[in-house]
Amino acid sequence: MLSYIAKRLAMAIPTLLIVITASFFLMRVAPGGPFDGERQLPPEIEANLMAAYHLDEPLPMQYLRYMGNLFQGDFGPSFKYKDFSVTDLIAQGFPVSLELGGLAIALALLLGIPMGVMAALKRNSTVDYLLMGTALGGIAVPNFVIAPLMALFFGVILGWLPVGGWNGGALPNLVLPVVALAIQQIAYIARMMRASMIEVLGSHFIRTARAKGLNERQVIWRHALRPAMLPVLSYLGPAIAGIITGSVVIEQIFGLPGIGRYFVQGALNRDYTLVMGTVVFYGVLIVLMNLIVDLLYSLFDPQIRYDD
Amino acid sequence: MTRCLFKSLGAALLLTCPLLACPLPAQAATLDIGIYGEPASLDAARVTGAVYDNDVLGDLFEGLVTLSPDGEYQPGVATDWSVSDDGLTWTFNLRDDARWSDGEPVTAEDFVLAFQRALDPEIASVYANLLYPIKNAAAINRGDAVMASLGARAVNDHRFEVRLEQPTPYLPTLMAHIIAAPVPAHVIREHGNDWTQLSHIVTNGAFKPSRWVSHDHIEAVRNPQFHDAESVDLDGVNYHLVENLNTGLSRFRSGNLDVMRDFDASRYQWLKENLGNAVHLHNQLSTYYYALNNRDDHPTSDVRVREALNLALRRDIITQKVLQGAANPTSSLVPAGTAHYDVQTMPGVDAPMEARLDRARALLKEAGYGPEHPLNLRLRFNSRDDHRRIAVAAAAMWKPLGINIEMVNAEANVHYAEIARGDFDIARASWVADFDDASNFLGILASGNTKNYGGYHSAGFDQLMKQAASQDDPDQRQQLLEQAERQALGDYAMAPIYADAARNLVNPDMTGWEDNAINRHLSRWISINP
Numbered sequence: 001m002l003s004y005i006a007k008r009l010a011m012a013i014p015t016l017l018i019v020i021t022a023s024f025f026l027m028r029v030a031p032g033g034p035f036d037g038e039r040q041l042p043p044e045i046e047a048n049l050m051a052a053y054h055l056d057e058p059l060p061m062q063y064l065r066y067m068g069n070l071f072q073g074d075f076g077p078s079f080k081y082k083d084f085s086v087t088d089l090i091a092q093g094f095p096v097s098l099e100l101g102g103l104a105i106a107l108a109l110l111l112g113i114p115m116g117v118m119a120a121l122k123r124n125s126t127v128d129y130l131l132m133g134t135a136l137g138g139i140a141v142p143n144f145v146i147a148p149l150m151a152l153f154f155g156v157i158l159g160w161l162p163v164g165g166w167n168g169g170a171l172p173n174l175v176l177p178v179v180a181l182a183i184q185q186i187a188y189i190a191r192m193m194r195a196s197m198i199e200v201l202g203s204h205f206i207r208t209a210r211a212k213g214l215n216e217r218q219v220i221w222r223h224a225l226r227p228a229m230l231p232v233l234s235y236l237g238p239a240i241a242g243i244i245t246g247s248v249v250i251e252q253i254f255g256l257p258g259i260g261r262y263f264v265q266g267a268l269n270r271d272y273t274l275v276m277g278t279v280v281f282y283g284v285l286i287v288l289m290n291l292i293v294d295l296l297y298s299l300f301d302p303q304i305r306y307d308d
Numbered sequence: 309m310t311r312c313l314f315k316s317l318g319a320a321l322l323l324t325c326p327l328l329a330c331p332l333p334a335q336a337a338t339l340d341i342g343i344y345g346e347p348a349s350l351d352a353a354r355v356t357g358a359v360y361d362n363d364v365l366g367d368l369f370e371g372l373v374t375l376s377p378d379g380e381y382q383p384g385v386a387t388d389w390s391v392s393d394d395g396l397t398w399t400f401n402l403r404d405d406a407r408w409s410d411g412e413p414v415t416a417e418d419f420v421l422a423f424q425r426a427l428d429p430e431i432a433s434v435y436a437n438l439l440y441p442i443k444n445a446a447a448i449n450r451g452d453a454v455m456a457s458l459g460a461r462a463v464n465d466h467r468f469e470v471r472l473e474q475p476t477p478y479l480p481t482l483m484a485h486i487i488a489a490p491v492p493a494h495v496i497r498e499h500g501n502d503w504t505q506l507s508h509i510v511t512n513g514a515f516k517p518s519r520w521v522s523h524d525h526i527e528a529v530r531n532p533q534f535h536d537a538e539s540v541d542l543d544g545v546n547y548h549l550v551e552n553l554n555t556g557l558s559r560f561r562s563g564n565l566d567v568m569r570d571f572d573a574s575r576y577q578w579l580k581e582n583l584g585n586a587v588h589l590h591n592q593l594s595t596y597y598y599a600l601n602n603r604d605d606h607p608t609s610d611v612r613v614r615e616a617l618n619l620a621l622r623r624d625i626i627t628q629k630v631l632q633g634a635a636n637p638t639s640s641l642v643p644a645g646t647a648h649y650d651v652q653t654m655p656g657v658d659a660p661m662e663a664r665l666d667r668a669r670a671l672l673k674e675a676g677y678g679p680e681h682p683l684n685l686r687l688r689f690n691s692r693d694d695h696r697r698i699a700v701a702a703a704a705m706w707k708p709l710g711i712n713i714e715m716v717n718a719e720a721n722v723h724y725a726e727i728a729r730g731d732f733d734i735a736r737a738s739w740v741a742d743f744d745d746a747s748n749f750l751g752i753l754a755s756g757n758t759k760n761y762g763g764y765h766s767a768g769f770d771q772l773m774k775q776a777a778s779q780d781d782p783d784q785r786q787q788l789l790e791q792a793e794r795q796a797l798g799d800y801a802m803a804p805i806y807a808d809a810a811r812n813l814v815n816p817d818m819t820g821w822e823d824n825a826i827n828r829h830l831s832r833w834i835s836i837n838p
Contacts, residue, residue, distance in 0.1 A: 030722075031718070031721075031722045031725060032718075032719070032721030032722035032723075032724070032725040033721065033725060034721075036721045036722075036724045036725040036728070037356070037721065037724055041758065042437050043758060044449055044450040045432065045433070045434055045436055045437060045449065048429040048430070048432035048436075048449070049432040049434070051429070051432070052430060052431075052432040080348055081348055081349075082348045082349040082351070082354045083348075083349045083351070083354075083504050083505070083520075088522075089522055092521065092522055093522070093523065148554060148555075148558070151558050152558060155562045156558055156561045162559075162562070163555070163558040163559050163562045163564060164550065164555050164558065164559045164564065165524070165525070165548055165564065166521065166524045166525075168521075252551065252552055252555075253552060253555055254555065255524070255548065255550050255551070255552070255555050255559075256523075256524070257521055257522060257523035257524035257549075258523075261523055262523065265523070265551075268719060268720075268721070269721070270721050
């Protein structure tokens with residue numbers, strides 16, 4: 001098991017290097033620079049800025065400098081947010097995205113799995129149509145439509161909840177973004193769970209379990225649920241990585257200081273170091289989440305073993 | 309099983325229900341402002357001078373000159389000032405009771421250091437050029453002169469002297485800009501460029517920062533050491549970053565914000581009907597224009613083409629129909645309301661529309677364009693809905709003249725990089741005044757200025773600007789500047805479209821907020837009525 005983990009982590013290094021290198025050069029190839037804007041700078045001031053950030057050096061030199069700093073754990077200074085280093089910004093933004101995404105995933109699992117199971121058990125009944133119709137609606141309506149509508153209804157019209165801002169992660173501020181972020185996930189998980197549950201319920205080992213005289217409850221809980229979770233599990237790896245590294249749309253709409261917003265603002269501002277920092281961070285997280293999911297497989301599927 | 313599932317659903321609902329009943333936090337006597345961008349730093353030498361920079365840093369630091377609620381310049385740290393007969397040496401007397409938030413006195417040395425840092429090539433301040441009127445400032449910023457040669461010195465703790473390259477009658481207005489605010493020399497000596505860390509920073513304005521969550525909000529509390537602290541009503545100010553105008557509107561409507569510093573112009577009518585006197589729209593010193601490429605290899609280098617384009621533009625339709633009355637049409641670069649200046653008009657644009665179109669057609673024909681040889685022009689704008697709508701409207705106005713417009717849009721950084729290279733025939737741009745003086749607008753047409761996107765070059769214009777710069781008589785200077793603008797407008801150097809308006813949503817229960825032409829509002833004047 002340990003050697004498997006070590007091997008996977010070692011294999012991640014070249015992947016990350018390729019991602020970092022490609023991002024570095026793609027960022028520089030993109031037209032426009034960090035100091036282009038409505039107020040074109042006098043040439044001497046632009047020269048001062050380029051020198052201050054070593055942008056006047058040849059590109060390979062800049063790359064080597066960046067990689068050198070990166071190996072020492074230094075993401076460099078943000079070009080735009082001058083009172084913060086990129087490390088500061090990630091340290092500040094990630095907990096926000098983590099809390100938001102973690103709660104949304106928890107809510108999605110809490111509602112999505114029971115909904116999917118129930119729909120599978122009551123297949124082709126009114127309950128099934130109702131649940132799956134709702135889920136389809138959740139998938140079809142994008143969250144940039146749902147989020148402002150929820151903000152309008154619960155925040156402006158009813159005045160129950162704040163329509164934006166983080167407020168240190170206060171519960172009232174969390175409700176709308178978490179629900180808005182979770183809706184689509186609930187729908188995906190419910191549909192996936194329903195499909196896989198139906199498939200599992202039709203398999204031989206379930207028929208055997210029933211033939212042995214187990215009651216329906218035991219059949220579902222002890223035999224069907226775990227294998228039926230496998231597709232959801234493989235979906236969760238990249239989904240969790242994607243959600244906890246920031247939902248750009250939700251963070252933008254509710255004005256939350258998460259890492260997804262840093263990424264978008266960084267890209268728009270051509271804040272090279274900030275974009276690179278978030279890319280590296282995101283890359284590492286994806287690798288780790290995929291590894292964790294692969295390890296979890298062995299818990300859910302007895303056919304999978306990571307023995308040495 | 310079913311019962312179990314209902315339990316899960318019930319638990320999830322129970323989890324969220326109590327939250328619904330939570331009341332919103334009440335914050336008495338704290339002003340919540342929605343700003344649409346975040347300052348790059350709390351160090352004035354490292355910000356870009358945008359509206360939000362002025363909002364935050366303007367509350368934290370007070371310069372020699374400051375602003376009244378109606379935007380008039382008034383003494384700040386300086387009690388009074390005088391200028392030598394030749395107009396080249398200004399002396400500012402500093403008030404005795406000006407203190408930093410740690411109780412240390414604000415001295416002339418703090419201003420000297422602020423100017424030196426702003427001009428230090430290593431700090432690379434993007435606003436250094438505002439201080440270029442000061443002796444040797446430009447050379448120091450280029451690295452061609454030593455810092456000691458800067459024309460700014462502390463005569464004693466309470467007297468600050470500025471020597472200039474040439475007479476600059478508007479110097480006091482420059483001294484109200486955040487770039488000219490003092491810095492705490494005693495803290496910088498100890499902490500260097502890290503002086504803006506919250507654990508180190510001291511300020512001399514009405515407020516001092518207490519918390520900064522990047523991409524969320526900045527909190528500032530009242531500074532008891534401020535010389536006029538007893539007249540400051542607010543306990544604190546929270547500056548919330550709200551980039552999305554719709555979110556800003558929702559937060560304002562739900563009472564979460566007292567002020568939102570912008571709104572979507574295209575919703576002006578709806579807002580007026582629904583939010584009444586909370587909607588503030590007024591002229592500010594800002595001009596939205598199309599740069600016309602005057603360089604040789606572009607059709608727009610022909611003055612007849614530029615005149616035709618200007619004549620056919622129906623600015624009133626753009627402001628009334630496209631912008632729903634949220635801006636005023638203009639054919640001049642220097643907007644109405646600029647101090648010591650009368651608005652100039654572009655020749656011919658006041659004639660009846662039919663006559664204008666006839667002349668435009670004749671001009672194009674004379675320039676060699678017609679059905680067999682149509683005029684194809686490339687119009688660049690940065691991606692935003694209102695820019696697109698205006699571009700579409702303008703293209704439709706030029707179409708009857710046989711002009712085909714190819715529209716190219718790009719995000720702002722790319723747009724400005726491309727137009728700075730001169731890769732366009734027509735390009736959207738705008739200029740917002742840094743300080744209230746016509747030269748700040750006209751300067752963008754001077755030869756060699758990097759903001760002169762169209763590459764307009766007129767020896768006559770440059771000569772007039774130069775004469776105005778060395779003229780210390782305000783009336784003569786005004787005449788020279790007006791003459792310079794008439795020259796540029798007569799050359800149809802660009803196509804001004806409208807004088808942009810400042811748009812704010814303001815809590816009607818607030819006092820001390822007055823609409824003003826430079827759209828700057830210091831929180832020290834504001835009270836919130838319970």
